[in-house]
Amino acid sequence: MRCLYRFNKPTEGVIEFNNTDIWQLKSDEYAKKVAVVLQETPSQFNLSVFDVVALGLTPHKSLFSSITNIDKQEITQAISTVGLADHSDQSFESLSGGEKQRALIARAIVQQPQLLIMDEPTSHLDVKYQIQVMELAKSLGVTVFASFHDLNLASAMCDELVVIKNGEITHIGTPSEVLTENMLGDVFGVCAQVNNHPQISKSGNSIPHITYFYGYE
Amino acid sequence: MVMNNMSAVDIRHSLALLISVSAALFSLFTALSFGAAETSLQDVFNSFLLSNEASFNTRIIYELRMPRTLLAFLAGSGLAIAGLILQTVTRNPLADPYLFGISSGASFGVVLLMALAGISAGFMLSAAALLGSLLAMGLLILIAGRQQSAQVESMLLAGVALSFLFSAFTSLLLYWSDPQAVAAILFWTLGSFARAQWATLWLPLLVITLCTFVMLSFRRQLNAMLLGDESAITLGVRVQRFRILMLVLSSLITAVLVAMCGGIGFVGLMVPHIVRFFISQGSIAGLLVTSLVGGTFMVWVDVLSRSLLKNQELPVGVITAAIGSVFFLSLLFFRKRKV
Amino acid sequence: MFRAFFIGLLLFSVSGSALAEQANDSKKLRIIALAPHIVxxxxxxGAGDNIVGTVDYADYPVEAxxxxxIGGYYGISLEKVLALKPDLVIAWKSGNQSEDLAQIERLGIKVYLSNPTTIDAVANELLTFGEFTGNIKQSQQAANTFKQKLRGIVKSQQDKKNITGFYQLWAEPMMTVSKNTWINQLIETCHVSNVFxxxxxxxxxxxxxxxxxxxxQVIIIPDEKSKTLQPVVNWQKWPEVPAVKNDQFISVNADLLHRFTARMLDGLADMCDKIDASRKQIKSTQ
Known part of the structure; x- marks a missing residue:
């Protein structure tokens, strides 16, 4: 994932975005197209929620420009969209894990990207917030590229899945295509049963649901 | 209509700015009335009118107290800003401009000049101090600048190492000096604004104004750094280069100030801490208030340095160290109570 | 018979004094002197030969x-001290590390601290050294010469009017001396009162x-032989200061003034002369 958001430079191969090698673009040009929501943010320095969300403007603004009223509206709008309007002036540090993720999504919204990358966005969250955050991401109307450990959540939320084992891609396809009992055994080393989830996805497809078997060595 | 759109935060920011500016102006003016000579408020007023028939007291204020008060203000605001920049790009609230060996480099330059050329005063001494600082800065960038990962840790380690290195060489040179020279170096290092003159004020004014301006322009990038290197990269900031640039800016400020005033510690550490309690450093207001508070603080420290002892000067560094220690002890105390 | 007795007595006294001389030679005090003024x-x-070891900057007289x-301001080599087998170590508290001195005493070597606090105490020190080394007569001579010279200087200054002066000990940072210092005594001998x-x-x-x-009324700036004079202060801006108005800047040889020896009196006399010249100039302008 770090290669995708230009943290690491690949030693081999090329990453392309809209058919352009991403390393050919300037860093702020790329940032206008791709926004990232990370798991862990270092603490301290009590920036307010508004300040953090306002950071989404960074790639768009030149050095000497200041925040216009329109920008302010966008920021406030984004904060409302993620449901943090009451916490706008609060210190970012004082938010819960789920709230912090939502604030970072608001920042990504302000960044107005074409692609949103999310690095294990649900790992530390309570179940309710896991669902809430992913639903929110889906509703933004941009392409989302997220990494998951929870396969059922991935199955329910995603249109397409990419399975990686030992640094190699093993499967690409829709959840129905990818999530088979064989694949679970080969790649993840677990015994499971795959059924259809009671709900149907918005696009009318069935959602595979995995039931894991326990009690084996 | 603008007022209606202003949130509570905006109002607080504007208020803070207003108070800081007023306090600064008030201090700059009032400080002029303190000193060894008995002067009146009338004298202070007169010193602003540039007349040829200025009285003795008026000239004392104009020639001696004004430059040093201004230098103190510049030093305080410069060090506060330099401290803020460093704390931000290293994400370490304990970072201080002196952590990186700049002051040790300056002392080394001074002692070297004394040992080699027997020069113990004047322009050459300040020039040697400046060159020493720049050498320290150059070495730091050379050693830690190219690091891609863990750049912050490398910078901190390299800075501390350089600090010790220069101190060691300075001590070695002092080993062969006579006690009088050793005492003089000690006091030089402890800092003083007594050497301020109108003719040389342009240098710190230029450097600090420019660096502050650049810093204000890059405030978004600075805020982005606060959320982590990775996060900042995703926002389009070229983190490694930016960090070096900010290090250079803050080192320049520190180098110029050490060359002119000696070593004055704690201000770069304390003032950003204090201002952060009240205003988020993410805003323009936060940066400006830090600068103003630093300047105002130093103006009063200078007043203390020339008023505490009768017809004598107490080195500025002694006062800031004393205040700094009390500050940190009370921080510790309040933290304990919070937990 | 009487002649035999007489010759016998003569022989005895000659050999006796020869023995006595031999005894004196073998008892010559070995001294380590830990400051230039002590040397x-x-x-x-006349006890220069007694000195077996000294510190770096003891450069006067030439024989020294x-x-x-065996060391300097930074400390002394205790091994070298022991190797020289001194009978007495004469040290100066302000110029030597007290740790080193304490260590020497623990090793069983007698340490004497030279600590002249007044100008005439230098004469007393000369006498003390005389007692240590046995050069009583020479020490008395030296002490008397010193006292006479000092008296002469004091007398010549007797009726001089007191003027005020500033002694700039160091330029950056600017430092001066208070009344508890040696320099102050010297300045006051020339009838200048130290403004600080x-x-x-x-x-x-x-x-x-x-x-x-x-x-x-005068500004005294010490001009040590090792340092070049650097004017740092633009005194001309302050004609209200009498020293500036009358251009009374005096340069003195600090090296001499800082040594508690007879040569200090030379420096003192020179300083008083220069001050007196200033005094006359000030008077003439009034």
Whole structure:
């Protein structure tokens, strides 16, 4: 994932975005197209929620420009969209894990990207917030590229899945295509049963649901 | 209509700015009335009118107290800003401009000049101090600048190492000096604004104004750094280069100030801490208030340095160290109570 | 018979005195002198040969430069001290590390501290050295010469009018001396009162404002042989200060003034002469 958001430079191969090698673009040009929501943010320095969300403007603004009223509206709008309007002036540090993720999504919204990358966005969250955050991401109307450990959540939320084992891609396809009992055994080393989830996805497809078997060595 | 759109935060920011500016102006003016000579408020007023028939007291204020008060203000605001920049790009609230060996480099330059050329005063001494600082800065960038990962840790380690290195060489040179020279170096290092003159004020004014301006322009990038290197990269900031640039800016400020005033510690550490309690450093207001508070603080420290002892000067560094220690002890105390 | 007795007595007394001389030679005091002024004073009383070891910067008289060096301000080599087998170590508290001195005493070597606090105490020190080395007559001579010279200087200054002065000990940061210092005594001998005499610390750090407020009539700047003179202060801006108005800047040889020896009196006499010249000039302008 770090290669995708230009943290690491690949030693081999090329990453392309809209058919352009991403390393050919300037860093702020790329940032206008791709926004990232990370798991862990270092603490301290009590920036307010508004300040953090306002950071989404960074790639768009030149050095000497200041925040216009329109920008302010966008920021406030984004904060409302993620449901943090009451916490706008609060210190970012004082938010819960789920709230912090939502604030970072608001920042990504302000960044107005074409692609949103999310690095294990649900790992530390309570179940309710896991669902809430992913639903929110889906509703933004941009392409989302997220990494998951929870396969059922991935199955329910995603249109397409990419399975990686030992640094190699093993499967690409829709959840129905990818999530088979064989694949679970080969790649993840677990015994499971795959059924259809009671709900149907918005696009009318069935959602595979995995039931894991326990009690084996 | 603008007022209606202003949130509570905006109002607080504007208020803070207003108070800081007023306090600064008030201090700059009032400080002029303190000193060894008995002067009146009338004298202070007169010193602003540039007349040829200025009285003795008026000239004392104009020639001696004004430059040093201004230098103190510049030093305080410069060090506060330099401290803020460093704390931000290293994400370490304990970072201080002196952590990186700049002051040790300056002392080394001074002692070297004394040992080699027997020069113990004047322009050459300040020039040697400046060159020493720049050498320290150059070495730091050379050693830690190219690091891609863990750049912050490398910078901190390299800075501390350089600090010790220069101190060691300075001590070695002092080993062969006579006690009088050793005492003089000690006091030089402890800092003083007594050497301020109108003719040389342009240098710190230029450097600090420019660096502050650049810093204000890059405030978004600075805020982005606060959320982590990775996060900042995703926002389009070229983190490694930016960090070096900010290090250079803050080192320049520190180098110029050490060359002119000696070593004055704690201000770069304390003032950003204090201002952060009240205003988020993410805003323009936060940066400006830090600068103003630093300047105002130093103006009063200078007043203390020339008023505490009768017809004598107490080195500025002694006062800031004393205040700094009390500050940190009370921080510790309040933290304990919070937990 | 009487002649035999007489010759016998003569032989006895000759051999006796020869023995006595031999005894004296073998009992010659071995001294380690740990400050330049101590070396100078020992030479002044004819005891230069007694010195077996000294410190780096003991450069007067010329013979002193060939004495073995065993240390400096930074400390002394205790091994070398032991190797030289001294009978007595004469040290100066302000110039030596007290740790080193304590260590020497623990090793069983007698340590004498030279600590002249007044100008005439130098004469007493010469006498003390005389007692140690046995050069009583020479020490008395040296002490008397010193006292006479000092008396002469004091007498010549007797009717001089007191003027105020500022002694700039160091330029950056600017430092001066208070009344508890050696320099102050010297200045006052020349009938100059130190404007910073009553300062809280012995070597106060000051600013230009502090100096011009005291309005000294002369400004004395020590000019050590190792340092080049660097004017740092633009005194001309302050004609209200009498020293500036009358251009009374005196340069003195600090090297001489800082040594507690007979040569100090030369420096003192020179300083008093220069001050007197200033005094006359000040008077003529009034």
């Amino acid at each position: 100078e004073n020992l030479f002044a009383i 430069q060939s004495i073995e060096r 005499a009553d300062s809280v610390t012995d070597y106060p750090q000051i600013s230009i404002e502090n100096v011009i407020v005291t309005k000294p």
